[in-house]
Amino acid sequence: MKKHVSRIYMAIIFFFLYSPIAIMALFSFNAAKSRTVWTGFTLDWYSKLFHNETIINSLGVTIIVAVIASVISTVLGTAAAIGIFNMKKKTRGIVMYFTYLPLLNPEIVTGVSLMLLFVFAGMQMSFVTLTLAHISFCVPYVILNVLPKLRQMDMSLCEAAQDLGCSQRGVFTKVILPEIMPGVLTGFLMSITYSIDDFVISYFTHGANSQNLSVTIYSMTRKKVSPEINALSTIIFLVVLTILLVMNISDSRKQKKLREGAAA
Amino acid sequence: MNKNSRFLASPYLVWMAIFIIVPLILIAVFACTTVITVDADGNRLSEEQIESMTAEYYEEYGEDAEIPEDMFTEKTIFSWENLLSVSTYMPTLISSIWLAFIATLICLLLGYPVAYIISRINVSKQKMMIFLMILPMWINFLLRTYAWMTILENNGLLNKFLGLFGLGPFQFINTKGAVVLGMVYNYLPFMILPLYSVMTKIDNRTIEAARDLGAGSVNIFRRVVFPLSTSGIVSGFSMVFVPAVSTFIISKMLGGGTNMLIGDLIDLQFLGASYNPHLGSAISLVLMVFILVCMSITNSLDDEEMEGVIV
Structure with missing residues (x-):
C-alpha cells in the first residue's frame, strides 16, 4: 500500500517535470504555427532553425565564450586555490568571503554591478565584456572544487618528492597537479555548464553583436510565436540527454570494473 | 608546498x-x-x-x-534620495518576498517526500532517479518557462483540456499563481538535491530502531527523520528562495508585466524604459543586503554549513 502511494506520487512529480518538455517536443513537429492546435507532421521548423543566422551566430558566441571563459577561469582558479591554501588563516578567511560573495548574491545584482563596472571603465558592451563577466562568475566554482582536493592531499608527499631531489616545478606537475586533477576537471566542467546556461549576467553584459544563445532565445520569446524555439529546445534536450547518458554509462562501467577488480 | x-x-x-x-x-x-x-x-x-x-x-x-x-x-x-525612494517600491519588494516564500514552501512540501522516497530505494536506482530529477534543469530555463506560457495561455493547452469537460476557460497566465508555478517548476530540483544528500545519510537501521522501540510513522518523522534533515531543509530553502526572489524573467513571461517583482524594477532602471542606474543601484543594494542578512541568519541556524562558507 505504502509503496503504491509513493510510486503514484513520484509519477505525478515526474509528470509535472517532464510534460512541458514533452509538449514542446511534440509541437516542434507541428505543421501550423499554432502552439495548441495540431495540424500535421513537419520538419520545417528544424530546417528553418538551421537557416536562422541569428541562432547559428549566437550558438557560436555561446560556445566560444564558454570555452575561453572556462579555460581562463580554470587556470586562474587553480593557481588561486593553491595560493589561498597556503595563506594565513585570517587572510584566507577574507579572500574566501569575497570569493563566496558572487555565489550568494542574486545573479541580477552581479549582472548590474558588472554592467556598471564596464560602463564606468568606458567599455562598450561587446564580446570582451561578455567573456570577462563569464570568467568572473566561473572562477569561484573552480576554486571551490580545487580547495577540498588540496585539503585532502597528504602534504608530506611534496616533502618526500623534494627530498628525493624533485624541483619546485616538478613537485607541482608530478605531485600536486595529479592529486588535485579531479577537482580541476569538475571545476572546468561546471564552468562550461554555467557559462552555456547563463542568461541573467549575459543579459546585462552582452553587446549588440555578441548575443549568446540565452539572450537570443529571450528576444525570440518576446515575439511570442516562434515554433523554432520548440525545435531548438528539443535538440538541446536530446544533446544533453545523450551526453549525460554516455557519461553515466561510462561511469558505471568504471565502477563495475573497480568492483570486479576488488572481488578478484 | x-x-x-x-x-x-x-x-x-x-x-x-x-x-x-x-x-x-x-x-x-x-x-x-x-x-x-x-x-x-x-x-x-x-x-x-x-x-x-x-x-x-x-x-x-x-x-x-x-x-x-x-x-x-x-x-x-x-x-540619499534614491535610497529613500526605495521605500515607495516597498509593496513590490514585499510581494516579491511573499511570492518567493510561497514558492519555496511549495517546493519544500513537494520535494521533501520525493527526496525521502528516493533516499529509501536501492542505491543503483537512486542514481537514475536523481539523474531524471536533474535532467530538466539542463534545458535553458527560458525555454522551460516558455513551455509553461504555451500551456497556461488563455487559449492554451490547459484551458483546451478543461474545455473538454465543459470547464473554463480560466485565466491562468498573467496571474500571481502562474508566477509561483514558474518558480516552483524551475527551482524544485534545487530543493530536492540538498534534501536528498542529507537524507541518503540517514541509516535505515536508525528508522528501524525507532520502529522497534514503538514509534509510529508520525513519531519517526517528527523525532528521527525531520531532525536529521534540517540542514538539508535550510540549504534547500536558500537555494530556492534567493533565485526566486530576484527573478525577473518568470514574472515577465508568466506574470505579464502586471505582476512586477523587484528584479523587474532593477531591470527597468538599467535596460528598460525608465533608465536610472542610480535608483537601480539603490534597489539592488537593498535587495543584496536583505539576501545577505537572510543568508547569515540561516547559516547561523546551521553550524555545519557555516564551516563550509567561512573556511
Whole structure:
C-alpha cells in the first residue's frame, strides 16, 4: 500500500517535470504555427532553425565564450586555490568571503554591478565584456572544487618528492597537479555548464553583436510565436540527454570494473 | 608546498578586486548619488521648473531658438534620495518576498517526500532517479518557462483540456499563481538535491530502531527523520528562495508585466524604459543586503554549513 502511494506520487512529480518538455517536443513537429492546435507532421521548423543566422551566430558566441571563459577561469582558479591554501588563516578567511560573495548574491545584482563596472571603465558592451563577466562568475566554482582536493592531499608527499631531489616545478606537475586533477576537471566542467546556461549576467553584459544563445532565445520569446524555439529546445534536450547518458554509462562501467577488480 | 606558493593567488586577488569588490563599491556609490540639473546660479531645478523655463525661453525667443548651454547643467551629487525612494517600491519588494516564500514552501512540501522516497530505494536506482530529477534543469530555463506560457495561455493547452469537460476557460497566465508555478517548476530540483544528500545519510537501521522501540510513522518523522534533515531543509530553502526572489524573467513571461517583482524594477532602471542606474543601484543594494542578512541568519541556524562558507 505504502509503496503504491509513493510510486503514484513520484509519477505525478515526474509528470509535472517532464510534460512541458514533452509538449514542446511534440509541437516542434507541428505543421501550423499554432502552439495548441495540431495540424500535421513537419520538419520545417528544424530546417528553418538551421537557416536562422541569428541562432547559428549566437550558438557560436555561446560556445566560444564558454570555452575561453572556462579555460581562463580554470587556470586562474587553480593557481588561486593553491595560493589561498597556503595563506594565513585570517587572510584566507577574507579572500574566501569575497570569493563566496558572487555565489550568494542574486545573479541580477552581479549582472548590474558588472554592467556598471564596464560602463564606468568606458567599455562598450561587446564580446570582451561578455567573456570577462563569464570568467568572473566561473572562477569561484573552480576554486571551490580545487580547495577540498588540496585539503585532502597528504602534504608530506611534496616533502618526500623534494627530498628525493624533485624541483619546485616538478613537485607541482608530478605531485600536486595529479592529486588535485579531479577537482580541476569538475571545476572546468561546471564552468562550461554555467557559462552555456547563463542568461541573467549575459543579459546585462552582452553587446549588440555578441548575443549568446540565452539572450537570443529571450528576444525570440518576446515575439511570442516562434515554433523554432520548440525545435531548438528539443535538440538541446536530446544533446544533453545523450551526453549525460554516455557519461553515466561510462561511469558505471568504471565502477563495475573497480568492483570486479576488488572481488578478484 | 611552501609559503612561496602564496604568490600563485596574486593574479586572482587582482581579478577579485576588479571584478568583485569594485563593482559592489560602484553599486554603493551609485546608490548614494544622483544626477541633478542646476541653473546658471547653481540652484537645483525640478522637472517642472525645467519645462516651464524652456517654454518661457521659446516664447521669448521663438520656437527655433537654441537654448544657451549654461542655462541647464547636469551635476552628480551625493544624496540619499534614491535610497529613500526605495521605500515607495516597498509593496513590490514585499510581494516579491511573499511570492518567493510561497514558492519555496511549495517546493519544500513537494520535494521533501520525493527526496525521502528516493533516499529509501536501492542505491543503483537512486542514481537514475536523481539523474531524471536533474535532467530538466539542463534545458535553458527560458525555454522551460516558455513551455509553461504555451500551456497556461488563455487559449492554451490547459484551458483546451478543461474545455473538454465543459470547464473554463480560466485565466491562468498573467496571474500571481502562474508566477509561483514558474518558480516552483524551475527551482524544485534545487530543493530536492540538498534534501536528498542529507537524507541518503540517514541509516535505515536508525528508522528501524525507532520502529522497534514503538514509534509510529508520525513519531519517526517528527523525532528521527525531520531532525536529521534540517540542514538539508535550510540549504534547500536558500537555494530556492534567493533565485526566486530576484527573478525577473518568470514574472515577465508568466506574470505579464502586471505582476512586477523587484528584479523587474532593477531591470527597468538599467535596460528598460525608465533608465536610472542610480535608483537601480539603490534597489539592488537593498535587495543584496536583505539576501545577505537572510543568508547569515540561516547559516547561523546551521553550524555545519557555516564551516563550509567561512573556511
